[in-house]
Amino acid sequence: MKIVFVHNGYESLGIEYLSASLKAAGHETGLVIDPCLFDEAGFWRSAFLARRFSYREEVLRKVEALKPDLAGFSVFADTYSWALDLAREIKKRTGTKIVFGGIHPSSVPDAVIAEDCVDFICLGEGDSALPALAAFIVGGGPLPAGVWAKQGGAVIKGPPPSPPPDLDALPFPDKKLFSGAAPVFSVGYLISSSRGCPHSCAYCCNSVYRELYRRSGVPCLRRRGPENVLLELEGALKTGGPGFVHFTDEVFNSDPAWLKKFLPLYKARVGVPFSCFAFPDGRLAGEAAALAAAGCFKVQLGVQRFDEARRADLLGRRAANADIAAAIKALKDAGIYVTCDNILDLPDESEAELAALAAFYAANTPDHNEVFFLRLYPGTPLAARCPGREAAPGGLMRPAGYSPLAPARQRAFFTLLTLLPRLPAFTRRFFAARPWLFSFAGGPGLRVISRIFSRARRDFHTGRFLRLYAHFIFAKLRGNG
Numbered sequence: 102m103k104i105v106f107v108h109n110g111y112e113s114l115g116i117e118y119l120s121a122s123l124k125a126a127g128h129e130t131g132l133v134i135d136p137c138l139f140d141e142a143g144f145w146r147s148a149f150l151a152r153r154f155s156y157r158e159e160v161l162r163k164v165e166a167l168k169p170d171l172a173g174f175s176v177f178a179d180t181y182s183w184a185l186d187l188a189r190e191i192k193k194r195t196g197t198k199i200v201f202g203g204i205h206p207s208s209v210p211d212a213v214i215a216e217d218c219v220d221f222i223c224l225g226e227g228d229s230a231l232p233a234l235a236a237f238i239v240g241g242g243p244l245p246a247g248v249w250a251k252q253g254g255a256v257i258k259g260p261p262p263s264p265p266p267d268l269d270a271l272p273f274p275d276k277k278l279f280s281g282a283a284p285v286f287s288v289g290y291l292i293s294s295s296r297g298c299p300h301s302c303a304y305c306c307n308s309v310y311r312e313l314y315r316r317s318g319v320p321c322l323r324r325r326g327p328e329n330v331l332l333e334l335e336g337a338l339k340t341g342g343p344g345f346v347h348f349t350d351e352v353f354n355s356d357p358a359w360l361k362k363f364l365p366l367y368k369a370r371v372g373v374p375f376s377c378f379a380f381p382d383g384r385l386a387g388e389a390a391a392l393a394a395a396g397c398f399k400v401q402l403g404v405q406r407f408d409e410a411r412r413a414d415l416l417g418r419r420a421a422n423a424d425i426a427a428a429i430k431a432l433k434d435a436g437i438y439v440t441c442d443n444i445l446d447l448p449d450e451s452e453a454e455l456a457a458l459a460a461f462y463a464a465n466t467p468d469h470n471e472v473f474f475l476r477l478y479p480g481t482p483l484a485a486r487c488p489g490r491e492a493a494p495g496g497l498m499r500p501a502g503y504s505p506l507a508p509a510r511q512r513a514f515f516t517l518l519t520l521l522p523r524l525p526a527f528t529r530r531f532f533a534a535r536p537w538l539f540s541f542a543g544g545p546g547l548r549v550i551s552r553i554f555s556r557a558r559r560d561f562h563t564g565r566f567l568r569l570y571a572h573f574i575f576a577k578l579r580g581n582g
């Protein structure tokens with residue numbers, strides 16, 4: 102059977118894993134990329150440029166030419182409208198069966214399966230479910246675990262999903278799928294040494310997955326053995342050698358014993374510079390030197406807000422500011438570039454808390470600040486606490502009005518926090534105390550510019566973002582879209 106995935110301009114490890122499992126089961130897979138230029142899901146959009154550089158027709162023509170038996174979409178809330186639009190048109194032109202998987206169908210399955218163009222949905226990880234669905238389409242039988250189907254207008258549901266308990270038993274992700282689609286995907290190597298997270302923050306998909314897998318008996322957090330990760334990376338080195346590696350693990354430092362064992366082996370057998378996400382717990386500062394020695398050049402930390410009690414109560418994150426400050430210092434002292442994530446527009450935030458956050462960063466300055474406005478994703482405990490106020494699918498990054506502060510005030514803090522690491526050190530305390538000076542600008546454009554000036558070369562996603570735009574804009578201008 103031929104399964105073609107249609108995806109946006111970001112490499113998806115999920116699709117690469119699915120493709121590998123499908124190929125292992127004897128199926129053929131393909132990928133059609135819609136770069137979604139100037140139409141960045143959940144982030145920003147320029148309607149004029151998005152129309153000028155639209156690849157919609159090219160995508161539809163490619164899918165038609167490939168004649169798939171099944172077209173697959175990996176969907177989250179912000180890409181849902183885009184996926185529905187293409188799925189409807191693909192169905193109209195080809196009659197191909199359509200399957201949606203990923204966090205959005207896993208969070209709101211009833212709404213997604215109700216869509217006219219969606220024949221199947223997959224809840225949770227699809228490594229076994231998708232090959233089983235392909236077998237079901239060909240040969241019938243019982244519906245696989247984690248799959249829902251529409252038959253004759255009725256929805257039938259397979260047994261609840263059960264995620265793969267042993268990640269070492271999975272085939273390595275099919276990297277050729279993306280690198281074959283556009284050269285930009287060969288820059289750097291995206292890998293995960295785990296799935297799931299030990300934490301359950303109230304705004305994050307992991308609380309949704311934990312609930313989904315509750316009855317399966319398989320823990321939400323699973324980690325590959327060091328040997329399995331090293332074998333994958335050694336294989337990648339043999340076929341060209343990526344300039345750097347990015348670990349997409351939710352929390353790369355969640356298992357200190359694993360980290361201690363893995364880092365020296367990585368240094369000896371792979372030795373390529375890498376970046377990762379880490380949780381700023383009490384151990385991270387002590388792990389900084391070992392991370393740097395193994396080649397870690399960038400760590401991204403979630404800080405999210407300043408008030409520790411509210412951080413724990415509203416966001417479900419237990420992290421101490423003293424540990425965060427120690428981690429920022431130790432990582433920077435070890436020569437690691439530090440990025441901190443922050444969320445504004447929280448329903449219980451105050452001017453005093455944002456001012457305290459700015460003062461905290463003036464004293465403990467990371468190399469880069471990512472500032473987001475809260476989006477309440479369906480199925481999360483935080484969305485349940487604010488009924489009727491979920492993020493609209495396809496929305497953009499702007500204050501939704503959860504905070505008692507005026508949007509203009511939040512934008513001033515957005516600009517201040519984004520720019521703070523770029524300001525000369527001796528001026529930071531002065532500016533942190535005067536957020537009104539930053540009422541002039543802001544918005545996602547500033548975030549893009551700040552990222553570009555913050556060593557784009559070393560930032561996995563910004564580097565790819567720039568290359569992707571260059572590749573697809575020139576292709577369009579040359580008429581080779």
Ligand code: B12
Pocket residue numbers: 109111112113114115116118119141142143144173174175176177178179200201202203204205208222223225226227228231293297304305306307349351473478479498562
């Ligand atoms: C890496 C990552 C990114 C990367 C790459 C994203 C990409 N397009 O692939 C970057 C940094 C670019 C990114 C950006 C954003 N991201 Co992001 N990202 C993640 C993260 C941390 C890991 C994804 C991953 O690789 N998982 C590992 C693989 C193996 O799992 P998987 O992708 O889920 O796939 C498995 C299953 O879901 C299933 N499956 C998936 N697709 C399909 C399809 C079919 C047909 C089937 C059958 C099954 C199936 O099977 C797969 C294999 O088991 C997730 C959190 C998470 N744990 O999922 C957030 C997450 C997906 N991101 C999120 C968001 C909001 C964003 C941004 C909008 C943030 C922003 N404002 O800038 C942007 C949007 C970018 C874009 N336009 O795509 C949210 C989505 C929330 C929601 N409910 O919709 C998540 C869930 C984090 C969260 N807040 O909870 N992201």
Ligand code: SF4
Pocket residue numbers: 298299300301302305306307308351352380403
């Ligand atoms: S630590 Fe990060 S990945 Fe884990 S639950 Fe919290 S927000 Fe999600």
